[in-house]
Amino acid sequence: MALRRMLGFSDGELMRSDAKPCSRLMRHTAGICSVGGALGFWTLCRLYYGPRITVPRTLRWAACGAVSMSASTALLVRLLSPECEPQNIAAYDQKR
Numbered sequence: 001m002a003l004r005r006m007l008g009f010s011d012g013e014l015m016r017s018d019a020k021p022c023s024r025l026m027r028h029t030a031g032i033c034s035v036g037g038a039l040g041f042w043t044l045c046r047l048y049y050g051p052r053i054t055v056p057r058t059l060r061w062a063a064c065g066a067v068s069m070s071a072s073t074a075l076l077v078r079l080l081s082p083e084c085e086p087q088n089i090a091a092y093d094q095k096r
Helices: 022-052 055-080 086-093
Strands: none
Touching (some): 022 086
C-alpha cells in the first residue's frame, strides 16, 4: 500500500532487522498525534465560541480532533513510510 514505489522514492531495499515494524510505527504515531489533535481542536473551539463555551462542546471538539489527527497521521505513515513497503512487511512477518 505504500506510495513510495509509485512516486519513485523506493529502491526496493529491505529495512534493517532492528527497525520498528509498520504496525508499531503507525500505532505510536497515531497515539502521539491524537493528543496533539485533541489539544489543537480544543484551542480552536475556545477561540471559535469564546464566552459561549460549554464542557460538552469542548469535549466533542477534542474528540473529533483526536480521531481525525490519529487517523490521518496513521494513513500518511502507512502510505509514505519505508517500513510499510510490502517487502519490509513481509520480511518482518516471517518468523525466524
